[in-house]
Amino acid sequence: MQLHSNLVVLIFILVNSCLAVKDYLFKSCEQNGFCHRNRHYAKEIESDPNFKSPYNVIPESISISGGTLKGTVVKESVETDIRVEFPFEIGVLGNSFHFKLDENREHNQQLVNYRRYNETSNWAFTDGILSNTEAKFSKHKGSVDVLYKTHKVSIQFNPVKLSVFYKTKEVLVINDKQFLNIEHQRSKENNEDNLLPQESDFNMFLDNFADSKNDRLPLGPESIGLDFSLKQFSNLYGIPEHADSMSLKDTKGKEPYRLFNVDIFEYETDSRLPMYGSIPFLMAVRPDVALGIFWVNSADTYIDITKDKDSSVHWISENGVLEFIIIVEESPKQVNEEYGKLTGNTQLPILSSLGYHQCRWNYNDIKDVLEVSSKFDEFEIPYDAIWLDIEYADKKKYFTWDPENFADPGHMLKELNRTGRNLAMIIDPHLKTGYEVSEQVISKGLAMRNNDNQVYYGHCWPGESVWIDTLDPKSQAFWNDLHKTFMISDEYKNLFLWNDMNEPSVFNGPETSAPKDNIHYGNWEHRSIHNVFGLTYHETTFNSLVDRLHTQRPFILTRSYFAGSQRTAAMWTGDNMSKWEYLKISIPMVLTSNIVGMPFAGADVGGFFGNPSKELLTRWYQAGIWYPFFRAHAHIDSRRREPYLIGDPYTSYIRDAIRLRYKLLPVFYTSFYEASLTGTPVLKPVFYDYQSSGDSQIYDVEDEFFLGNSGILAKPITDEGATGVSFKTPNLEKENFYHFTNGVISDKIYQDGFKAELSDIPMLLKGGSVVPMKARYRRSTRLMKHDPYTLVVALNKNGGASGELYVDDGESLSSEFKVLFFSIDKHGVRVDSTGDCDSPLEFEKIIIVGANFDIESVSSGKLAKDSNKVIINNPKEFPIKFELGPSRHDEL
Numbered sequence: 023m024q025l026h027s028n029l030v031v032l033i034f035i036l037v038n039s040c041l042a043v044k045d046y047l048f049k050s051c052e053q054n055g056f057c058h059r060n061r062h063y064a065k066e067i068e069s070d071p072n073f074k075s076p077y078n079v080i081p082e083s084i085s086i087s088g089g090t091l092k093g094t095v096v097k098e099s100v101e102t103d104i105r106v107e108f109p110f111e112i113g114v115l116g117n118s119f120h121f122k123l124d125e126n127r128e129h130n131q132q133l134v135n136y137r138r139y140n141e142t143s144n145w146a147f148t149d150g151i152l153s154n155t156e157a158k159f160s161k162h163k164g165s166v167d168v169l170y171k172t173h174k175v176s177i178q179f180n181p182v183k184l185s186v187f188y189k190t191k192e193v194l195v196i197n198d199k200q201f202l203n204i205e206h207q208r209s210k211e212n213n214e215d216n217l218l219p220q221e222s223d224f225n226m227f228l229d230n231f232a233d234s235k236n237d238r239l240p241l242g243p244e245s246i247g248l249d250f251s252l253k254q255f256s257n258l259y260g261i262p263e264h265a266d267s268m269s270l271k272d273t274k275g276k277e278p279y280r281l282f283n284v285d286i287f288e289y290e291t292d293s294r295l296p297m298y299g300s301i302p303f304l305m306a307v308r309p310d311v312a313l314g315i316f317w318v319n320s321a322d323t324y325i326d327i328t329k330d331k332d333s334s335v336h337w338i339s340e341n342g343v344l345e346f347i348i349i350v351e352e353s354p355k356q357v358n359e360e361y362g363k364l365t366g367n368t369q370l371p372i373l374s375s376l377g378y379h380q381c382r383w384n385y386n387d388i389k390d391v392l393e394v395s396s397k398f399d400e401f402e403i404p405y406d407a408i409w410l411d412i413e414y415a416d417k418k419k420y421f422t423w424d425p426e427n428f429a430d431p432g433h434m435l436k437e438l439n440r441t442g443r444n445l446a447m448i449i450d451p452h453l454k455t456g457y458e459v460s461e462q463v464i465s466k467g468l469a470m471r472n473n474d475n476q477v478y479y480g481h482c483w484p485g486e487s488v489w490i491d492t493l494d495p496k497s498q499a500f501w502n503d504l505h506k507t508f509m510i511s512d513e514y515k516n517l518f519l520w521n522d523m524n525e526p527s528v529f530n531g532p533e534t535s536a537p538k539d540n541i542h543y544g545n546w547e548h549r550s551i552h553n554v555f556g557l558t559y560h561e562t563t564f565n566s567l568v569d570r571l572h573t574q575r576p577f578i579l580t581r582s583y584f585a586g587s588q589r590t591a592a593m594w595t596g597d598n599m600s601k602w603e604y605l606k607i608s609i610p611m612v613l614t615s616n617i618v619g620m621p622f623a624g625a626d627v628g629g630f631f632g633n634p635s636k637e638l639l640t641r642w643y644q645a646g647i648w649y650p651f652f653r654a655h656a657h658i659d660s661r662r663r664e665p666y667l668i669g670d671p672y673t674s675y676i677r678d679a680i681r682l683r684y685k686l687l688p689v690f691y692t693s694f695y696e697a698s699l700t701g702t703p704v705l706k707p708v709f710y711d712y713q714s715s716g717d718s719q720i721y722d723v724e725d726e727f728f729l730g731n732s733g734i735l736a737k738p739i740t741d742e743g744a745t746g747v748s749f750k751t752p753n754l755e756k757e758n759f760y761h762f763t764n765g766v767i768s769d770k771i772y773q774d775g776f777k778a779e780l781s782d783i784p785m786l787l788k789g790g791s792v793v794p795m796k797a798r799y800r801r802s803t804r805l806m807k808h809d810p811y812t813l814v815v816a817l818n819k820n821g822g823a824s825g826e827l828y829v830d831d832g833e834s835l836s837s838e839f840k841v842l843f844f845s846i847d848k849h850g851v852r853v854d855s856t857g858d859c860d861s862p863l864e865f866e867k868i869i870i871v872g873a874n875f876d877i878e879s880v881s882s883g884k885l886a887k888d889s890n891k892v893i894i895n896n897p898k899e900f901p902i903k904f905e906l907g908p909s910r911h912d913e914l
């Protein structure tokens with residue numbers, strides 16, 4: 023869902039001649055007081071070789087107890103009378119270094135919570151994080167060291183500077199450039215006396231940006247800024263969401279990357295403008311080390327990046343405590359694992375949510391929904407969920423149904439359930455004024471408040487609306503009741519939910535969102551919690567679904583998200599245009615999401631706005647099957663484009679693409695299982711596996727990727743009229759990659775580029791892999807449950823291969839499970855397993871390529887040969903022993 027088309031047109035007319043829409047709506051760093059001031063401060067310091075930072079640690083303040091170091095930083099300047107103290111804390115969580123600095127503020131007024139917001143970590147971190155009790159501290163004159171595992175962090179006192187050592191080598195220096203800046207508490211009246219000579223006072227007590235000028239800025243300037251020098255790192259990733267390359271760019275002389283959740287409807291690719299979600303986690307990788315910086319802050323944030331042999335990252339946030347996490351490990355995978363210990367891993371999704379999702383704004387009535395559903399069956403295209411956008415509700419009042427078009431929703435759910443299908447429906451945080459639900463939100467005191475502490479009214483889809491404040495713990499019980507009673511009787515379990523517009527999107531608000539001086543539970547300003555609001559909303563919804571579904575895993579799609587959102591929701595990249603460039607940029611965007619621990623991600627297949635050509639739509643489906651979250655969606659003004667409407671040969675190509683996704687579901691599910699345990703990507707950038715290959719170009723490859731650890735390497739075609747594809751596969755001397763286009767294994771080894779017709783989905787399979795597939799067509803995943811597996815085996819140069827398969831009931835929160843480990847060599851096929859799930863698994867076929875030994879007979883199943891492939895049909899018992907023939911050319 024996106025901004026109303028009429029509104030889009032209106033804004034175009036208003037600003038078309040002078041300004042681009044985005045410039046008019048969104049603040050640049052220059053226009054945004056705190057960013058402007060911090061960039062100015064940094065510039066002054068860089069141009070003054072004699073600059074002496076006013077920030078020092080007071081040596082006597084250091085105390086160590088229970089694995090925590092406490093101390094005080096003082097900001098003191100001789101040119102002025104400034105002297106302010108900031109208490110800080112240092113600890114080690116797991117194997118991550120944790121720093122947190124606060125300000126002792128005076129209570130100076132009634133309404134707004136005057137403290138620095140320190141609860142971002144409550145939302146971002148998972149429960150039960152353990153402090154590392156092995157951490158040691160050692161005090162020196164002028165510094166103190168923290169030692170853990172093979173790490174050392176040395177905190178220098180004067181000026182304050184933190185050096186991070188990994189295996190004795192310095193990898194990171196914090197406040198290297200002395201950009202540390204904490205705008206301490208002051209009033210408009212005494213501001214003059216509180217400014218350093220290097221500081222600008224731009225917009226400290228007012229916001230002159232057209233749309234924000236009502237912002238009262240009750241606490242004045244309170245920003246924080248800090249620089250990080252990354253030693254010998256020039257490959258940086260993460261900090262989504264931006265419609266930009268996977269590898270982060272140098273921002274010198276350009277806009278910094280901005281993290282500020284907004285409903286951005288007119289944007290360009292190759293842009294650092296903010297989007298719907300924010301994950302302030304940056305990863306840097308070099309051949310021997312990977313490093314993560316997690317900036318734990320939910321306020322408006324900018325990130326300036328200087329790329330060089332040593333890169334530098336300057337974080338700037340509007341307010342909040344100064345809190346960050348540093349992770350240093352050998353590999354990106356280990357960084358993901360540590361980050362996952364802090365923020366949690368993605369929930370293992372209900373299997374059905376990994377199928378294909380059919381959405382559009384809107385399916386008009388129950389008849390329409392059921393007709394679309396039966397068309398899929400008529401054309402033998404599988405799908406798992408059909409989606410309802412805002413029009414299903416009576417006048418867009420969520421938790422109601424349009425009485426004419428959706429008179430009997432239970433009937434619809436039951437019909438869909440017959441073929442194992444789900445209904446996904448949208449519930450947004452804005453609630454139309456004047457009906458039961460919004461009135462209760464108001465009367466129970468659960469509404470977001472304006473800067474006068476009154477209920478805040480703004481505009482969104484239903485017209486005048488109020489917003490539920492899901493920071494308030496009392497909102498949970500209320501939300502639970504709504505999900506139980508209003509949304510049909512709770513006998514219906516095939517219900518998915520879609521939380522949209524939760525940035526929050528406010529059509530008449532500054533930068534399309536809520537005013538920053540609005541007030542939430544705890545009297546915190548919206549300014550402090552903005553980027554985490556979306557997470558509080560979809561988590562509340564998640565808990566309500568757990569309450570309703572009991573043992574079944576809930577599925578929720580969210581548009582807005584923050585670090586930690588991966589625990590309870592999937593995300594999509596918002597509202598795309600039906601253009602080739604958006605198809606292309608969707609791949610690095612989804613990869614970035616995987617790098618920062620949020621693997622359940624996708625983009626709208628076909629693009630949201632406009633009408634894709636048949637070629638583009640076909641290519642988008644072929645790319646979309648790789649998105650961990652695979653959904654087609656379209657704007658209300660776009661022509662209908664369900665796959666069966668496009669006509670052959672396109673419909674056939676799309677059908678084949680969707681069916682390939684279903685064949686690969688065991689691989690996706692196994693990859694999600696691994697992600698749920700270790701935070702590892704489901705769509706994995708190639709640099710993860712070739713970090714130390716010596717090939718520096720591998721770090722920028724953003725148009726091909728591995729599917730988890732399966733060995734499948736894919737490269738979607740994203741160019742109009744393309745007739746071929748070429749992979750950037752390294753180490754061809756050491757590794758075999760077999761042609762696997764359209765999921766059909768060939769004994770041909772990849773050498774260089776090859777032709778790809780419009781029917782082709784280019785894929786390779788790495789030698790040494792075993793891929794479990796389910797080859798039969800069914801209407802939905804639930805109906806595939808008892809289908810037999812096919813194992814596709816590609817042997818490596820030593821004649822071996824191994825692989826994994828995770829199996830459970832596909833839907834319970836805690837179910838019995840089994841992990842199978844396949845291994846193959848010239849002696850035969852072995853299957854080992856762990857887990858307690860006893861359901862028997864059936865295998866109908868094993869296809870082996872790359873054997874440099876001659877199998878004459880097998881101990882179970884029927885042996886067949888097809889050119890250079892070995893096929894074993896209907897094997898019943900494992901291990902399968904190979905009897906090798908006399909003519910074997912055993913070169914091992």
Ligand SMILES: *[C@@H]1O[C@H](CO)[C@@H](O)[C@H](O)[C@H]1NC(C)=O
Nearest residue numbers: 124137139140141142143144
């Ligand atoms: C935030 O600060 C308050 C006041 O010092 C303290 O009571 C609370 O525990 C802190 N919360 C977190 C999450 O650190």
Ligand SMILES: *[C@@H]1O[C@H](CO)[C@@H](O)[C@H](O)[C@H]1NC(C)=O
Nearest residue numbers: 436439440442513514515804
């Ligand atoms: C949905 O289908 C499942 C079987 O696939 C069945 O157990 C369940 O009772 C059905 N639910 C409804 C509400 O029809």
Ligand SMILES: CC(=O)N[C@H]1CO[C@H](CO)[C@@H](O)[C@@H]1O
Nearest residue numbers: 287595597598599604608625
């Ligand atoms: C993947 C992608 O390109 N997504 C974009 C789709 O279009 C909207 C704007 O209409 C962008 O915000 C998304 O980033």
